Each structure stands twice: as C-alpha cells, then as structure tokens.
Amino acid sequence: xxxxxxxxxxxxxxxxxxxxxxxxxxxxxxxxxxxxxxxxxxxxxxxxxxxxxxxxxxxxxxxxxxxxxxxxxxxxxxxxxxxxxxxxxxxxxxxxxxxxxxxxxxxxxxxxxxxxxxxxxxxxxxxxxxxxxxxxxxxxxxxxxxxxxxxxxxxxxxxxxxxxxxxxxxxxxxxxxxxxxxxxxxxxxxxxxxxxxxxxxxxxxxxxxxxxxxxxxxxxxxxxxxxxxxxxxxxxxxxxxxxxxxxxxxxxxxxxxxxxxxxxxxxxxxxxxxxxxxxxxxxxxxxxxxxxxxxxxxxxxxxxxxxxxxxxxxxxxxxxxxxxxxxxxxxxxxxxxxxxxxxxxxxxxxxxxxxxxxxxxxxxxxxxxxxxxxxxxxxxxxxxxxxxxxxxxxxxxxxxxxxxxxxxxxxxxxxxxxxxxx
Ligand SMILES: Cc1cc2nc3c(=O)[nH]c(=O)nc-3n(C[C@H](O)[C@H](O)[C@H](O)COP(=O)(O)OP(=O)(O)OC[C@H]3O[C@@H](n4cnc5c(N)ncnc54)[C@H](O)[C@@H]3O)c2cc1C
Numbered sequence: 001x002x003x004x005x006x007x008x009x010x011x012x013x014x015x016x017x018x019x020x021x022x023x024x025x026x027x028x029x030x031x032x033x034x035x036x037x038x039x040x041x042x043x044x045x046x047x048x049x050x051x052x053x054x055x056x057x058x059x060x061x062x063x064x065x066x067x068x069x070x071x072x073x074x075x076x077x078x079x080x081x082x083x084x085x086x087x088x089x090x091x092x093x094x095x096x097x098x099x100x101x102x103x104x105x106x107x108x109x110x111x112x113x114x115x116x117x118x119x120x121x122x123x124x125x126x127x128x129x130x131x132x133x134x135x136x137x138x139x140x141x142x143x144x145x146x147x148x149x150x151x152x153x154x155x156x157x158x159x160x161x162x163x164x165x166x167x168x169x170x171x172x173x174x175x176x177x178x179x180x181x182x183x184x185x186x187x188x189x190x191x192x193x194x195x196x197x198x199x200x201x202x203x204x205x206x207x208x209x210x211x212x213x214x215x216x217x218x219x220x221x222x223x224x225x226x227x228x229x230x231x232x233x234x235x236x237x238x239x240x241x242x243x244x245x246x247x248x249x250x251x252x253x254x255x256x257x258x259x260x261x262x263x264x265x266x267x268x269x270x271x272x273x274x275x276x277x278x279x280x281x282x283x284x285x286x287x288x289x290x291x292x293x294x295x296x297x298x299x300x301x302x303x304x305x306x307x308x309x310x311x312x313x314x315x316x317x318x319x320x321x322x323x324x325x326x327x328x329x330x331x332x333x334x335x336x337x338x339x340x341x342x343x344x345x346x347x348x349x350x351x352x353x354x355x356x357x358x359x360x361x362x363x364x365x366x367x368x369x370x371x372x373x374x375x376x377x378x379x380x381x382x383x384x385x386x387x388x389x390x391x392x393x394x395x396x397x398x399x400x401x402x403x404x405x406x407x408x409x410x411x412x413x414x415x416x417x418x419x420x421x422x
Contacts, residue, residue: 009037014414041206087302371405
C-alpha cells in the first residue's frame with residue numbers, strides 16, 4: 001500500500017511523518033527545488049532568511065509535538081516569551097498586552113490592559129470577551145460589525161483589534177470572520193498562560209522543520225522527490241490509481257494526499273471534484289539591515305496608524321536585521337520596492353526615534369497568495385479531508401479546522417489525513 005503525497009509544505013510533511021512512523025510506504029513529491037512551501041528558506045546575499053516572518057504561539061500543541069516526535073528539541077529552537085506586546089501608535093499612547101506582574105493569569109493580562117487602556121478600555125475588552133458565546137451561537141458577521149456591536153472605541157479598534165485581526169486572519173476587519181477571530185482569541189488568550197506564549201524561531205524556517213522532517217521520512221523508509229510536479233490525478237472507477245507528473249512519468253498510488261494551497265488544490269482537482277476556491281491574500285515582509293548595534297526595545301513591536309504593522313528584531317540571525325510585516329491587501333501594494341522601503345523606514349523612525357532614518361540595505365518579499373482570506377462564513381466553504389473519490393484525501397491549511405491559515409492548523413490537517421488512511 002503506497003501513499004503518494006503531493007506537496008512538501010508543512011502539511012504534506014506532517015502527513016508523511018505520521019504515515020512513515022507507522023511503517024507505511026510513502027512517496028512525497030514537491031514541485032519546487034526545496035521543501036517548506038509557504039514557510040521556507042530564502043537566500044539573500046550570503047544569509048538564509050525566511051520567505052516571511054512567522055510567529056507561533058504556545059497553543060500550537062500539534063506543531064510542537066510533531067517537532068518533538070522527529071527529534072527536535074523545541075526548548076532549544078524557539079525563543080519562548082510570555083506574552084508582552086506593545087503596540088505604538090502615531091496618535092495614541094502605547095498599548096500593552098502583557099502577562100508580566102505578580103497576579104495569576106489571566107488577571108495579570110487584565111491588570112496590564114487596565115493600566116494601558118484605562119478603565120473604559122478594560123470594560124470594552126471584557127464586553128467583547130463575554131459576547132463570544134452568543135456570537136458563536138449566531139450566524140457569522142464581520143469583525144467590524146462585532147466591534148461595533150460591543151461598542152469598542154476608535155483607539156481599541158485601531159491599536160488592538162485591527163492589528164490582531166490582520167496578524168491572525170490576514171484579512172481586513174470589514175470583511176474578516178468574527179467567528180474565526182473569536183475562536184483564535186479563545187484559543188490563544190482564554191486557556192492557560194503558556195498557550196499565549198510567543199514562539200519566535202531562532203533559525204530559518206526551512207532548517208526549523210522541513211529539512212529535519214525530510215530526514216525523518218527517509219530514515220523511516222519514505223521517499224522524497226523534489227522538482228517533481230503532479231500534473232494529473234489518475235482515477236479509474238472512482239478510485240485513485242496514481243498521478244502523472246509534468247515530465248510524463250506515472251507514479252502509482254493506493255492513496256493520494258493533496259497537501260496544497262487552496263488555489264493549487266483547485267487547479268489540480270478541477271474537474272474531478274467541485275471546489276469552492278476562496279480569495280487568497282498577500283503578506284509582505286520588508287527586511288531592513290541597520291548598523292549592527294541597532295536593537296529594538298523588545299523582540300517584537302506592533303505599529304498602528306502606519307502601513308507597517310509589526311517589526312521583529314532578527315539580530316540573532318544577523319546583527320541589526322529587522323523584519324517588518326505587512327499583512328493583507330492595502331495601500332502598500334501600490335508602492336514599488338524603493339518607495340515601500342523608504343516609507344517603512346520613515347514610519348519606524350517616526351515612532352522609534354532612536355532607530356536610524358534609513359536602513360543600510362533592504363530586501364522585500366511579497367507573498368501574493370500567502371493565506372486564504374478568512375472572510376465571513378469562511379468556515380462553511382472549507383474543504384473536508386475525505387473526498388468522494390476512493391483513496392483521495394485533502395490536507396493543507398484550507399481543510400476545515402478551528403484555525404485560520406496557520407502552521408498549527410495545517411500540521412493538524414496533515415496528521416488527520418494520515419490517521420484516516422491508517
Ligand atoms: C509571509 C507569510 C507569513 C505567515 N505567517 C504565519 C505566522 O506567523 N504563523 C502561522 O502559523 N502561519 C503563518 N503563515 C501561514 C503558513 O505559512 C501556512 O499556513 C502554511 O505554511 C501552509 O502550509 P501547507 O503545507 O498547507 O501549504 P504550502 O506551504 O503552500 O505547501 C504546498 C507545497 O506544494 C507544492 N506544490 C504546489 N503544486 C504542486 C504540484 N502540482 N505538485 C507537487 N508539489 C506542488 C508547493 O511548492 C508547496 O511547497 C504565513 C504565511 C506566509 C506566506
């Protein structure tokens with residue numbers, strides 16, 4: 001019994017690990033020259049960086065378990081910080097989201113919020129938090145409608161909810177799913193203190209998981225083929241037979257897992273299966289190399305009232321290197337590389353005057369189809385793992401689960417697919 005897995009992103013790799021661990025025969029094929037998909041290594045000058053800055057949280061329990069299973073010491077590969085985020089704004093005073101202090105969780109979070117947003121801000125957040133059960137029991141609405149219903153102030157919308165929605169759902173608040181944001185809030189802030197911990201990888205993403213995953217799969221008898229694109233899925237009598245690759249090779253399979261992005265899945269499976277293809281939104285990462293002694297006051301900072309949304313200090317990778325994240329569609333898309341870098345540097349200098357006026361050099365990565373858009377009612381459009389064709393399974397981040405497009409969600413889907421086959 002051989003399972004062919006199409007796609008060497010984190011989902012396909014998770015499926016392959018789960019199957020090979022049980023002694024199942026696996027052949028994973030990846031069209032690119034490297035593994036990792038939307039969370040991969042990129043070469044820039046003489047350094048290896050990420051295709052986009054990623055942030056994980058303590059609640060990513062399947063991701064952490066999968067890493068441990070293949071021998072990765074998760075205490076060593078991540079910086080783990082208790083939540084301590086400051087969002088600085090062009091008009092308002094800084095807002096702190098922090099677990100620090102002597103109070104037990106979640107009182108510490110509430111206390112720090114009270115201190116930076118005042119009693120009114122604190123009451124608004126509590127009102128929104130307590131509206132979650134009712135929200136989830138009703139039909140989905142947009143995040144902005146939810147914020148209006150719970151009477152959130154302009155300041156909280158701009159400095160807290162909008163940055164959080166963009167970071168978590170990669171979708172503007174006026175059409176983002178309130179249900180999905182509410183679930184993310186419950187998952188990351190509602191449970192234990194460690195679930196809200198921020199995990200920042202110490203090494204590039206490709207070294208963090210994909211390379212180690214491939215080693216594990218091969219050591220356990222699986223095969224990994226790079227530069228191999230699946231062109232056609234071969235089906236007879238409604239049962240999967242295998243695939244045809246771009247160079248005309250036939251690979252036989254008893255089961256097939258398609259672990260691709262929504263648009264790639266749709267391109268490959270239409271007309272075999274009718275799929276609802278969602279919109280896909282971009283994420284732009286601007287890498288700025290400042291003089292080597294340049295540091296942020298904390299590992300990451302939120303910026304609001306600006307095009308730049310988050311800035312991460314990547315000095316450990318290269319002294320003075322910063323990664324600025326801009327999620328979702330927006331005005332920045334109309335700027336060319338030089339205009340964008342200039343704008344981002346100006347914004348950083350305006351909000352953090354100790355930072356140099358300009359970076360010494362820069363690199364911009366625009367991932368045009370970074371994630372599916374988490375729009376209102378998106379949950380109903382998401383795919384199921386099992387298809388109507390015998391032996392054909394779907395993984396990848398768009399398969400239904402309680403997460404938006406995340407590494408945790410996609411690993412869960414890969415693992416779940418493998419379990420169904422086993
Ligand atoms: C810039 C950016 C920032 C992000 N930030 C975060 C974050 O902070 N936290 C978080 O949790 N998530 C984040 N994400 C989302 C996360 O990276 C994705 O959800 C996840 O990587 C998706 O993995 P996947 O395996 O489902 O799909 P993919 O990574 O898209 O993998 C699909 C693979 O299939 C290959 N392929 C395509 N077609 C074929 C074919 N026909 N034959 C063979 N192979 C094929 C592709 O080359 C690719 O390697 C971010 C994504 C981006 C792009």
